[in-house]
Amino acid sequence: MARMSRPSKKTIANEVLREVLPRARAAAAGAAPAGKQEVGAKIRRIRKERGLTLQQVAARSGLAVSTVSKAERGQIALSYEKVLQLGGALDIDMTRLFMAGDAPSDPPAVQPTVVKDRFEDVQRYETDQYEYSVLCGAFPGKKMQPLVALINAREARDFSETIRHPGQEFVMVLSGRVRILFENGEVVELGRHEAAYFDSGVGHVYVSLSKQPAQVVSVCC
Incomplete structure (x- = not known):
């Protein structure tokens, strides 16, 4: 045998x-x-x-x-x-x-003590540049806005204007590589599991440097 x-x-x-x-x-x-x-x-x-x-x-x-x-x-x-x-x-x-x-x-x-979410159950919203899911929307009066986003944009010219909103923003790359360009001329590049924290009142845009759209988790406040 x-x-x-x-x-x-x-x-x-x-x-x-x-x-x-x-x-x-x-x-x-x-x-x-x-x-x-x-x-x-x-x-x-x-x-x-x-x-x-x-x-x-x-x-x-x-x-x-x-x-x-x-x-x-x-x-x-x-x-x-x-x-x-x-x-x-x-x-x-x-x-x-x-x-x-x-x-x-x-x-x-x-007021609830805690709200739990699962990413795959959260509804996504698509724009030409980003596709994002806002997490834990059921918690009332949130002081932070956590979200997961796919970065489809490749160049700053993909945007008609920079994005700015009062407060501060934290971001960490889950996959791929991104470049954040600020209206004051500053630029930061982040790879997988690298993070940045910045003044979101300064106009900014995210672009993907990866072959595939980059994925990030971001928290705005």
Whole structure:
């Protein structure tokens, strides 16, 4: 009887990878992206609940009336900065705009001690430059905005304007390599598991230096 050879460690490892990688990629894909129409409908509903006109929201947010109107109709994808501005104008945590389904616009009466999230269950939001998932949106009155983002942009000219928002920002690269360019001329490059902390009031953009879109975790406050 012919003796069967035992598979090598390399062969076993390859078999495991063939089994595990498809599941890992599916999990990384997460929930379906939040469409512009879905987010726009939520903005309109909350504006109506607040009894505000387009002009009032525009004045409060500092955005053009046409921008608010197009956002409500799902004609444009809003940048992170503009979502923050709209959230402030509507007196709502921006993360509730991206929660799956018809998330309540007002916080619960009882403050929770802790809220747990799982990345693959969080709804994503896509713009031309980034694709991001805002985490722990169910915690009311958050003082930080944690998110995971894919950086699709490759050059600064991919952006029509730099992004700035009051406060500070922490970022760590999960995969790939990114370059952060600031409007004052400063530049920082980060590889996997490298981190940076900066003044987010200084205009900035992220671009991916990787063959694939880079993935980062960021916390804004």
